[in-house]
Amino acid sequence: MSPLATSQLSLWDLEPPPEADSPAPNAAEHTSRAAAPTSDAELAALFLRVFRRLDIARPEPRFDAAYRPFTGLRSTIRLRHGRVEARVSDLLIGAPAAAVEALAEILLAQLYRQRPSAEARQCYRAYVTQPELRGKLEQTRRERGVKRLLPPRGRYFNLQLIFEDLNARFFSGELSPVRIGWSPHRSRTVLGHYDSAHRTITISRAFDSPSVPGYLLEYLVYHEMLHARHPVERNGSRRVIHSPAFVADEKRFPDYERAIRRLRRLSGRVD
Numbered sequence: 007m008s009p010l011a012t013s014q015l016s017l018w019d020l021e022p023p024p025e026a027d028s029p030a031p032n033a034a035e036h037t038s039r040a041a042a043p044t045s046d047a048e049l050a051a052l053f054l055r056v057f058r059r060l061d062i063a064r065p066e067p068r069f070d071a072a073y074r075p076f077t078g079l080r081s082t083i084r085l086r087h088g089r090v091e092a093r094v095s096d097l098l099i100g101a102p103a104a105a106v107e108a109l110a111e112i113l114l115a116q117l118y119r120q121r122p123s124a125e126a127r128q129c130y131r132a133y134v135t136q137p138e139l140r141g142k143l144e145q146t147r148r149e150r151g152v153k154r155l156l157p158p159r160g161r162y163f164n165l166q167l168i169f170e171d172l173n174a175r176f177f178s179g180e181l182s183p184v185r186i187g188w189s190p191h192r193s194r195t196v197l198g199h200y201d202s203a204h205r206t207i208t209i210s211r212a213f214d215s216p217s218v219p220g221y222l223l224e225y226l227v228y229h230e231m232l233h234a235r236h237p238v239e240r241n242g243s244r245r246v247i248h249s250p251a252f253v254a255d256e257k258r259f260p261d262y263e264r265a266i267r268r269l270r271r272l273s274g275r276v277d
Contacts, residue, residue: 042106044099046072052103053092056110062118073099077150078143079134083113090117097139097146105133135240147203155187155206160214168227169207176228176258177235184234186227188214194272198226200233207231225265232256 043049050071057066068089073096083092092113098106108129115122133139158165165186173181185206189196192212199208207230213223236252238245248256256262 040103042098042101042103052107053110056107057114077147083117085117101133105130144203153201153204153206154190155208156190158187160188162214162216163223165209168224172228172231181231181234198230200230221261222265222268225259228259
């Protein structure tokens, strides 16, 4: 491994992994365990304890771990000159110790290119998908986050006029106003995005072009408006982003099939 290696984790990186043998905190018991460390020194000691439990075949590093006021649950870890530097969201202060221990296992496994146990991933996900924490996360994103949008009036299209027209045609004018605008960059990977914390719709500036057909841009805006109408649902610890009601409404768009075919050729993502 090179002297400098880095890894980071957000909540949505946690897809169900293959089974692994390493023991980890029990997801079913995570709510009854003691609270997580509150000081940076205690957090570093937790990472060291997990490193030893995993029996990683590497020299034992020094640990520098700290909580940071991130806007979400993103955590980072890196190995630099024999020292592991871990930065954990301060939203996890007061969490069950088992949940933070599970996160430490996941981060260390990523850093040392190992597989974390399925139980660790399930334990962490079980905690961070609890409704009360999701509400706290949304509030924190509103308070700490800054949403950068360009004005809705572009060179060729006005997103605000498109939003108002679609609201009248498909939502009887009842969809609550959102802030809508163009992305700062001409992204061809993320084409559209709805942010529920800030109630914003962002459309990639790559679509502010005379070569873009009007129906395609209307579909992108309509898709994001549906996210405002149909919030993310929960099925256990799984997020259901496009619920059956969402999909049914999406197919009401007159040029739905044509828009989907066009977007697939672009290979972009609509959130």
